[in-house]
Amino acid sequence: MTHRIRLLPLVIGVSYGLTAHAQDGAPTATPAEACFSLENDAARLACYDAALGRSAADTRRADEEAVAAKEAEAAARAKARADARAKARADARAAAEAQDPDLALSERTRRRLGAWFRADDPGDADLIANAGRGSLLDSRWELAKDSKLGVFQLRGYKPLYLLPAFWTSRVNETPSSPNPDNTVTEPQALQDIEAKFQLSFKTKFAENVFGDNGDIWGAYTQSSRWQVYNGEESRPFRETNYEPEVMLVFRNNYSIAGWKGRMAGIGINHQSNGRGDPLSRSWNRVIATIGLDRENWAFVVRPWYRVPDGNDDDNPDIEDYIGRGDAMLTYAKDGHVFTVLGRHSLRGGDDSHGALQVDYGFPINRTFRGHVQVFHGYGESLIDYNHKATYVGLGISLLDWY
Numbered sequence: 001m002t003h004r005i006r007l008l009p010l011v012i013g014v015s016y017g018l019t020a021h022a023q024d025g026a027p028t029a030t031p032a033e034a035c036f037s038l039e040n041d042a043a044r045l046a047c048y049d050a051a052l053g054r055s056a057a058d059t060r061r062a063d064e065e066a067v068a069a070k071e072a073e074a075a076a077r078a079k080a081r082a083d084a085r086a087k088a089r090a091d092a093r094a095a096a097e098a099q100d101p102d103l104a105l106s107e108r109t110r111r112r113l114g115a116w117f118r119a120d121d122p123g124d125a126d127l128i129a130n131a132g133r134g135s136l137l138d139s140r141w142e143l144a145k146d147s148k149l150g151v152f153q154l155r156g157y158k159p160l161y162l163l164p165a166f167w168t169s170r171v172n173e174t175p176s177s178p179n180p181d182n183t184v185t186e187p188q189a190l191q192d193i194e195a196k197f198q199l200s201f202k203t204k205f206a207e208n209v210f211g212d213n214g215d216i217w218g219a220y221t222q223s224s225r226w227q228v229y230n231g232e233e234s235r236p237f238r239e240t241n242y243e244p245e246v247m248l249v250f251r252n253n254y255s256i257a258g259w260k261g262r263m264a265g266i267g268i269n270h271q272s273n274g275r276g277d278p279l280s281r282s283w284n285r286v287i288a289t290i291g292l293d294r295e296n297w298a299f300v301v302r303p304w305y306r307v308p309d310g311n312d313d314d315n316p317d318i319e320d321y322i323g324r325g326d327a328m329l330t331y332a333k334d335g336h337v338f339t340v341l342g343r344h345s346l347r348g349g350d351d352s353h354g355a356l357q358v359d360y361g362f363p364i365n366r367t368f369r370g371h372v373q374v375f376h377g378y379g380e381s382l383i384d385y386n387h388k389a390t391y392v393g394l395g396i397s398l399l400d401w402y
Helices: 002-006 008-020 033-037 041-052 056-099 105-116 122-129 136-141
Strands: 160-168 193-206 215-226 237-256 259-272 282-294 297-307 325-333 336-344 354-363 369-378 388-399
Touching: 033 041, 136 259, 136 282, 136 297, 160 369, 193 388, 237 282, 259 297
Parallel strands: none
Antiparallel strands: 160 193, 160 388, 193 215, 215 237, 237 259, 259 282, 282 297, 297 325, 325 336, 336 354, 354 369, 369 388
Protein backbone atom coordinates (compact mmCIF):
# COMPACT_ATOMS: atom_id res chain seq x y z
CA MET A 1 0.00 0.00 0.00
CA THR A 2 2.83 2.36 0.89
CA HIS A 3 4.36 2.08 -2.57
CA ARG A 4 1.03 2.83 -4.17
CA ILE A 5 0.56 5.92 -2.05
CA ARG A 6 4.05 7.15 -2.86
CA LEU A 7 3.23 6.84 -6.60
CA LEU A 8 0.12 8.99 -6.24
CA PRO A 9 1.91 12.30 -6.97
CA LEU A 10 3.28 10.74 -10.16
CA VAL A 11 -0.22 9.59 -11.13
CA ILE A 12 -1.61 13.06 -10.49
CA GLY A 13 1.22 14.66 -12.51
CA VAL A 14 0.44 12.43 -15.42
CA SER A 15 -3.21 13.47 -15.12
CA TYR A 16 -2.17 17.10 -15.41
CA GLY A 17 -0.06 16.31 -18.48
CA LEU A 18 -2.91 14.56 -20.19
CA THR A 19 -5.16 17.53 -19.56
CA ALA A 20 -2.63 20.05 -20.94
CA HIS A 21 -2.00 18.13 -24.18
CA ALA A 22 -5.58 17.17 -25.01
CA GLN A 23 -6.37 17.70 -28.72
CA ASP A 24 -9.48 18.40 -30.85
CA GLY A 25 -11.44 19.43 -27.74
CA ALA A 26 -11.59 15.85 -26.36
CA PRO A 27 -12.87 15.72 -22.74
CA THR A 28 -10.13 15.35 -20.11
CA ALA A 29 -10.21 14.28 -16.41
CA THR A 30 -9.48 16.80 -13.68
CA PRO A 31 -7.00 15.81 -10.93
CA ALA A 32 -9.84 15.24 -8.43
CA GLU A 33 -11.82 13.16 -10.91
CA ALA A 34 -8.79 10.90 -11.34
CA CYS A 35 -9.17 9.77 -7.73
CA PHE A 36 -12.57 8.16 -8.39
CA SER A 37 -10.96 5.07 -9.90
CA LEU A 38 -9.06 4.23 -6.68
CA GLU A 39 -10.83 1.52 -4.65
CA ASN A 40 -8.61 1.62 -1.51
CA ASP A 41 -9.98 4.11 1.05
CA ALA A 42 -6.58 5.25 2.28
CA ALA A 43 -5.24 5.64 -1.29
CA ARG A 44 -8.32 7.56 -2.45
CA LEU A 45 -8.06 9.89 0.58
CA ALA A 46 -4.36 10.51 -0.16
CA CYS A 47 -5.27 11.25 -3.82
CA TYR A 48 -7.87 13.84 -2.85
CA ASP A 49 -5.46 15.41 -0.35
CA ALA A 50 -2.83 15.76 -3.06
CA ALA A 51 -5.31 17.14 -5.59
CA LEU A 52 -6.70 19.72 -3.17
CA GLY A 53 -3.33 20.74 -1.75
CA ARG A 54 -3.74 19.20 1.73
CA SER A 55 -0.46 18.74 3.65
CA ALA A 56 1.37 15.43 3.42
CA ALA A 57 1.64 15.23 7.21
CA ASP A 58 -2.14 14.85 7.54
CA THR A 59 -2.08 12.14 4.90
CA ARG A 60 0.60 10.20 6.75
CA ARG A 61 -1.40 10.50 9.99
CA ALA A 62 -4.45 9.01 8.31
CA ASP A 63 -2.32 6.18 6.96
CA GLU A 64 -0.86 5.49 10.41
CA GLU A 65 -4.32 5.40 12.02
CA ALA A 66 -5.51 2.96 9.41
CA VAL A 67 -2.50 0.70 9.98
CA ALA A 68 -2.97 0.86 13.78
CA ALA A 69 -6.63 -0.06 13.46
CA LYS A 70 -5.76 -3.10 11.36
CA GLU A 71 -3.05 -4.17 13.82
CA ALA A 72 -5.50 -3.91 16.75
CA GLU A 73 -8.02 -5.98 14.84
CA ALA A 74 -5.37 -8.62 14.13
CA ALA A 75 -4.35 -8.74 17.81
CA ALA A 76 -7.96 -9.20 18.89
CA ARG A 77 -8.36 -12.10 16.46
CA ALA A 78 -5.14 -13.69 17.76
CA LYS A 79 -6.31 -13.45 21.38
CA ALA A 80 -9.66 -14.97 20.47
CA ARG A 81 -7.88 -17.89 18.80
CA ALA A 82 -5.59 -18.38 21.86
CA ASP A 83 -8.56 -18.37 24.24
CA ALA A 84 -10.35 -20.90 22.05
CA ARG A 85 -7.28 -23.18 22.02
CA ALA A 86 -6.94 -22.95 25.84
CA LYS A 87 -10.59 -23.86 26.31
CA ALA A 88 -10.26 -26.74 23.90
CA ARG A 89 -7.25 -28.09 25.82
CA ALA A 90 -9.11 -27.83 29.13
CA ASP A 91 -12.15 -29.60 27.67
CA ALA A 92 -9.91 -32.30 26.22
CA ARG A 93 -8.21 -32.90 29.57
CA ALA A 94 -11.57 -33.14 31.32
CA ALA A 95 -12.88 -35.56 28.70
CA ALA A 96 -9.73 -37.69 28.88
CA GLU A 97 -9.94 -37.86 32.65
CA ALA A 98 -13.59 -38.86 32.52
CA GLN A 99 -12.94 -41.59 29.94
CA ASP A 100 -9.71 -42.96 31.45
CA PRO A 101 -10.60 -45.27 34.35
CA ASP A 102 -6.95 -46.22 34.77
CA LEU A 103 -5.84 -42.67 35.64
CA ALA A 104 -4.24 -42.82 39.07
CA LEU A 105 -6.45 -41.65 41.92
CA SER A 106 -3.60 -39.50 43.22
CA GLU A 107 -3.34 -37.70 39.87
CA ARG A 108 -7.10 -37.11 39.70
CA THR A 109 -7.05 -35.76 43.25
CA ARG A 110 -4.10 -33.50 42.47
CA ARG A 111 -5.86 -32.03 39.42
CA ARG A 112 -9.11 -31.47 41.29
CA LEU A 113 -7.47 -29.86 44.30
CA GLY A 114 -5.42 -27.68 42.01
CA ALA A 115 -8.59 -26.56 40.25
CA TRP A 116 -10.38 -25.81 43.52
CA PHE A 117 -7.61 -23.53 44.76
CA ARG A 118 -6.80 -21.82 41.44
CA ALA A 119 -8.59 -18.93 39.81
CA ASP A 120 -10.97 -19.95 37.01
CA ASP A 121 -10.53 -16.74 34.98
CA PRO A 122 -7.00 -16.56 33.49
CA GLY A 123 -7.29 -12.78 33.33
CA ASP A 124 -7.72 -12.55 37.11
CA ALA A 125 -5.32 -15.34 38.08
CA ASP A 126 -2.42 -13.10 39.13
CA LEU A 127 -4.74 -10.72 40.96
CA ILE A 128 -6.32 -13.52 42.99
CA ALA A 129 -2.99 -15.29 43.57
CA ASN A 130 -1.60 -12.11 45.14
CA ALA A 131 -4.67 -11.24 47.21
CA GLY A 132 -3.66 -10.40 50.76
CA ARG A 133 -0.02 -9.82 49.93
CA GLY A 134 1.63 -8.06 52.89
CA SER A 135 -1.12 -9.04 55.35
CA LEU A 136 -0.26 -10.50 58.76
CA LEU A 137 -0.78 -14.13 57.74
CA ASP A 138 0.96 -13.64 54.41
CA SER A 139 4.00 -12.21 56.20
CA ARG A 140 4.47 -15.48 58.10
CA TRP A 141 3.25 -18.08 55.60
CA GLU A 142 4.19 -16.57 52.20
CA LEU A 143 0.68 -17.11 50.90
CA ALA A 144 0.64 -14.72 47.94
CA LYS A 145 2.24 -15.74 44.67
CA ASP A 146 4.80 -12.92 44.82
CA SER A 147 5.59 -13.54 48.51
CA LYS A 148 7.27 -16.91 47.93
CA LEU A 149 10.88 -16.97 49.16
CA GLY A 150 11.83 -20.49 48.12
CA VAL A 151 12.41 -23.74 49.99
CA PHE A 152 14.76 -24.88 52.75
CA GLN A 153 15.25 -21.49 54.37
CA LEU A 154 14.63 -21.01 58.09
CA ARG A 155 11.73 -18.73 59.07
CA GLY A 156 10.14 -17.82 62.37
CA TYR A 157 7.22 -19.90 63.57
CA LYS A 158 6.08 -19.43 67.16
CA PRO A 159 7.52 -16.70 69.42
CA LEU A 160 11.21 -16.90 70.31
CA TYR A 161 11.73 -15.64 73.87
CA LEU A 162 13.60 -15.89 77.17
CA LEU A 163 11.70 -15.28 80.43
CA PRO A 164 14.24 -15.16 83.31
CA ALA A 165 11.36 -14.78 85.74
CA PHE A 166 8.54 -17.32 85.39
CA TRP A 167 6.41 -17.65 88.49
CA THR A 168 3.58 -20.09 89.28
CA SER A 169 0.83 -19.88 91.84
CA ARG A 170 0.85 -23.66 92.44
CA VAL A 171 3.85 -25.97 92.05
CA ASN A 172 3.13 -29.45 90.68
CA GLU A 173 5.32 -31.58 92.98
CA THR A 174 3.61 -34.91 92.18
CA PRO A 175 2.66 -35.09 88.49
CA SER A 176 0.00 -37.73 87.90
CA SER A 177 -1.86 -39.59 85.17
CA PRO A 178 -4.63 -42.23 85.01
CA ASN A 179 -1.86 -44.62 83.94
CA PRO A 180 -0.28 -45.77 87.26
CA ASP A 181 3.11 -46.10 85.53
CA ASN A 182 3.05 -42.36 84.95
CA THR A 183 2.26 -41.12 88.44
CA VAL A 184 4.95 -39.65 90.72
CA THR A 185 4.60 -40.90 94.30
CA GLU A 186 7.44 -38.99 95.97
CA PRO A 187 7.15 -35.18 95.95
CA GLN A 188 9.81 -33.24 94.05
CA ALA A 189 11.66 -30.32 95.65
CA LEU A 190 10.66 -27.51 93.27
CA GLN A 191 10.57 -23.73 93.57
CA ASP A 192 7.69 -21.54 92.46
CA ILE A 193 9.93 -19.31 90.33
CA GLU A 194 12.09 -20.53 87.47
CA ALA A 195 13.16 -19.49 83.95
CA LYS A 196 11.38 -20.35 80.73
CA PHE A 197 12.56 -20.08 77.13
CA GLN A 198 11.24 -21.12 73.75
CA LEU A 199 12.87 -21.80 70.38
CA SER A 200 10.76 -22.18 67.26
CA PHE A 201 11.35 -22.18 63.51
CA LYS A 202 9.94 -23.58 60.28
CA THR A 203 11.09 -24.20 56.75
CA LYS A 204 9.35 -24.88 53.47
CA PHE A 205 9.90 -28.28 51.87
CA ALA A 206 7.92 -27.71 48.65
CA GLU A 207 5.96 -24.95 46.91
CA ASN A 208 2.84 -25.11 44.75
CA VAL A 209 2.21 -28.81 45.18
CA PHE A 210 -1.28 -28.49 43.65
CA GLY A 211 -1.00 -26.36 40.54
CA ASP A 212 -0.15 -22.85 41.73
CA ASN A 213 -1.11 -23.44 45.38
CA GLY A 214 -0.26 -25.65 48.35
CA ASP A 215 3.04 -25.42 50.27
CA ILE A 216 4.52 -28.12 52.51
CA TRP A 217 6.14 -26.81 55.70
CA GLY A 218 8.13 -28.50 58.43
CA ALA A 219 8.39 -26.89 61.88
CA TYR A 220 10.04 -27.47 65.24
CA THR A 221 9.30 -25.87 68.61
CA GLN A 222 11.07 -26.46 71.92
CA SER A 223 10.09 -24.87 75.23
CA SER A 224 11.92 -25.43 78.54
CA ARG A 225 11.23 -24.68 82.23
CA TRP A 226 14.50 -24.38 84.10
CA GLN A 227 14.82 -24.35 87.89
CA VAL A 228 17.82 -22.09 87.55
CA TYR A 229 17.39 -20.58 91.03
CA ASN A 230 17.09 -23.96 92.77
CA GLY A 231 20.72 -24.43 93.79
CA GLU A 232 19.91 -27.08 96.38
CA GLU A 233 18.66 -29.42 93.65
CA SER A 234 21.52 -28.63 91.19
CA ARG A 235 19.35 -26.31 89.08
CA PRO A 236 17.57 -29.00 87.02
CA PHE A 237 15.46 -28.55 83.90
CA ARG A 238 12.03 -29.31 85.28
CA GLU A 239 10.32 -29.80 81.92
CA THR A 240 11.19 -29.52 78.22
CA ASN A 241 8.62 -30.07 75.48
CA TYR A 242 9.65 -31.05 71.94
CA GLU A 243 7.19 -30.43 69.11
CA PRO A 244 8.01 -31.33 65.49
CA GLU A 245 5.28 -31.07 62.86
CA VAL A 246 4.61 -31.13 59.11
CA MET A 247 1.89 -29.01 57.48
CA LEU A 248 0.27 -28.57 54.08
CA VAL A 249 -0.88 -24.95 53.73
CA PHE A 250 -3.12 -23.41 51.06
CA ARG A 251 -3.86 -19.77 50.43
CA ASN A 252 -7.51 -18.70 50.28
CA ASN A 253 -9.37 -15.56 49.28
CA TYR A 254 -12.83 -15.10 50.76
CA SER A 255 -14.58 -12.67 53.12
CA ILE A 256 -16.62 -13.17 56.30
CA ALA A 257 -17.99 -10.11 58.14
CA GLY A 258 -15.07 -7.94 57.12
CA TRP A 259 -12.43 -10.63 57.77
CA LYS A 260 -10.44 -12.05 54.86
CA GLY A 261 -9.92 -15.79 54.72
CA ARG A 262 -6.23 -16.16 53.92
CA MET A 263 -5.13 -19.71 54.65
CA ALA A 264 -6.23 -23.27 55.34
CA GLY A 265 -4.01 -26.17 56.29
CA ILE A 266 -3.71 -29.68 57.63
CA GLY A 267 -0.77 -31.09 59.54
CA ILE A 268 0.64 -33.89 61.69
CA ASN A 269 1.98 -32.88 65.10
CA HIS A 270 3.99 -34.79 67.70
CA GLN A 271 4.64 -33.43 71.18
CA SER A 272 6.57 -35.12 73.98
CA ASN A 273 8.88 -34.36 76.87
CA GLY A 274 11.43 -37.06 76.13
CA ARG A 275 11.47 -38.44 79.68
CA GLY A 276 11.11 -41.93 81.12
CA ASP A 277 8.35 -43.19 83.39
CA PRO A 278 6.78 -41.93 85.56
CA LEU A 279 7.44 -38.45 84.06
CA SER A 280 6.94 -39.42 80.42
CA ARG A 281 4.24 -37.51 78.52
CA SER A 282 3.46 -37.52 74.79
CA TRP A 283 0.71 -37.40 72.19
CA ASN A 284 0.18 -37.19 68.42
CA ARG A 285 -2.39 -35.07 66.63
CA VAL A 286 -3.78 -34.28 63.19
CA ILE A 287 -4.38 -30.53 63.25
CA ALA A 288 -6.48 -28.45 60.84
CA THR A 289 -5.80 -24.73 60.54
CA ILE A 290 -8.03 -21.88 59.37
CA GLY A 291 -6.60 -18.36 59.28
CA LEU A 292 -8.25 -14.98 58.69
CA ASP A 293 -6.97 -11.43 59.03
CA ARG A 294 -7.95 -7.77 58.62
CA GLU A 295 -5.80 -4.65 58.87
CA ASN A 296 -3.72 -5.19 62.06
CA TRP A 297 -5.59 -8.30 63.25
CA ALA A 298 -5.19 -12.03 62.68
CA PHE A 299 -7.42 -14.88 63.85
CA VAL A 300 -6.38 -18.53 63.65
CA VAL A 301 -8.53 -21.53 64.65
CA ARG A 302 -7.05 -25.02 65.04
CA PRO A 303 -9.28 -28.02 65.77
CA TRP A 304 -7.43 -31.30 66.13
CA TYR A 305 -7.88 -35.05 66.37
CA ARG A 306 -5.68 -37.06 68.72
CA VAL A 307 -4.18 -40.21 67.24
CA PRO A 308 -4.79 -43.00 69.83
CA ASP A 309 -1.73 -44.44 71.57
CA GLY A 310 -3.37 -47.74 72.52
CA ASN A 311 -2.89 -49.32 75.93
CA ASP A 312 0.58 -47.83 76.46
CA ASP A 313 -0.68 -44.26 76.89
CA ASP A 314 1.22 -41.86 79.16
CA ASN A 315 -1.75 -39.51 79.43
CA PRO A 316 -5.02 -41.08 78.22
CA ASP A 317 -7.21 -38.14 79.29
CA ILE A 318 -5.04 -35.33 77.90
CA GLU A 319 -7.77 -34.10 75.52
CA ASP A 320 -10.08 -33.42 78.45
CA TYR A 321 -7.54 -30.97 79.88
CA ILE A 322 -5.35 -29.47 77.15
CA GLY A 323 -8.35 -29.58 74.83
CA ARG A 324 -9.53 -30.54 71.36
CA GLY A 325 -8.73 -27.27 69.67
CA ASP A 326 -7.50 -23.74 70.20
CA ALA A 327 -8.09 -20.24 68.84
CA MET A 328 -5.66 -17.34 68.72
CA LEU A 329 -6.40 -13.64 68.22
CA THR A 330 -3.48 -11.29 67.50
CA TYR A 331 -3.21 -7.53 67.20
CA ALA A 332 0.03 -6.06 65.82
CA LYS A 333 0.88 -2.41 65.25
CA ASP A 334 4.03 -0.25 65.43
CA GLY A 335 6.08 -3.09 66.91
CA HIS A 336 3.57 -3.94 69.64
CA VAL A 337 2.09 -7.44 69.45
CA PHE A 338 -0.79 -8.53 71.69
CA THR A 339 -1.97 -12.16 71.51
CA VAL A 340 -4.73 -14.09 73.27
CA LEU A 341 -4.69 -17.90 72.96
CA GLY A 342 -7.55 -20.04 74.28
CA ARG A 343 -8.01 -23.82 74.48
CA HIS A 344 -10.91 -25.96 75.60
CA SER A 345 -11.87 -29.61 75.89
CA LEU A 346 -15.20 -28.97 74.09
CA ARG A 347 -16.92 -31.05 76.74
CA GLY A 348 -19.27 -30.20 79.58
CA GLY A 349 -19.53 -31.21 83.21
CA ASP A 350 -16.47 -32.68 84.88
CA ASP A 351 -14.65 -32.86 81.54
CA SER A 352 -14.94 -29.13 80.88
CA HIS A 353 -11.39 -27.78 81.12
CA GLY A 354 -9.27 -25.31 79.25
CA ALA A 355 -6.73 -22.53 79.47
CA LEU A 356 -6.14 -18.92 78.48
CA GLN A 357 -2.74 -17.42 77.66
CA VAL A 358 -1.96 -13.74 77.00
CA ASP A 359 1.34 -12.57 75.47
CA TYR A 360 2.43 -8.98 74.98
CA GLY A 361 5.58 -8.01 73.10
CA PHE A 362 6.84 -4.43 72.87
CA PRO A 363 9.95 -2.72 71.44
CA ILE A 364 12.96 -2.01 73.67
CA ASN A 365 15.61 -1.32 71.03
CA ARG A 366 16.48 -2.47 67.52
CA THR A 367 17.56 -5.91 68.76
CA PHE A 368 15.42 -6.89 71.74
CA ARG A 369 11.79 -6.68 72.67
CA GLY A 370 10.14 -6.87 76.04
CA HIS A 371 7.83 -9.83 76.60
CA VAL A 372 5.14 -10.48 79.21
CA GLN A 373 3.25 -13.79 79.42
CA VAL A 374 0.29 -14.71 81.62
CA PHE A 375 -1.23 -18.21 81.62
CA HIS A 376 -4.18 -19.58 83.60
CA GLY A 377 -5.67 -23.05 83.39
CA TYR A 378 -4.55 -26.57 82.54
CA GLY A 379 -1.61 -27.73 80.46
CA GLU A 380 0.99 -24.97 80.59
CA SER A 381 3.39 -27.85 79.81
CA LEU A 382 2.92 -31.55 79.10
CA ILE A 383 3.94 -32.65 82.61
CA ASP A 384 1.27 -30.26 83.93
CA TYR A 385 -1.41 -31.25 81.42
CA ASN A 386 -3.95 -31.98 84.18
CA HIS A 387 -2.58 -29.46 86.68
CA LYS A 388 -4.36 -26.10 87.04
CA ALA A 389 -2.34 -23.03 87.98
CA THR A 390 -1.56 -19.43 87.09
CA TYR A 391 1.83 -18.53 85.59
CA VAL A 392 3.37 -15.09 85.02
CA GLY A 393 6.55 -14.56 83.02
CA LEU A 394 8.68 -11.50 82.22
CA GLY A 395 11.63 -11.30 79.84
CA ILE A 396 12.72 -10.51 76.30
CA SER A 397 11.88 -11.84 72.86
CA LEU A 398 13.56 -11.81 69.47
CA LEU A 399 10.45 -12.79 67.52
CA ASP A 400 6.73 -12.60 68.28
CA TRP A 401 3.85 -14.03 66.30
CA TYR A 402 4.01 -11.17 63.76
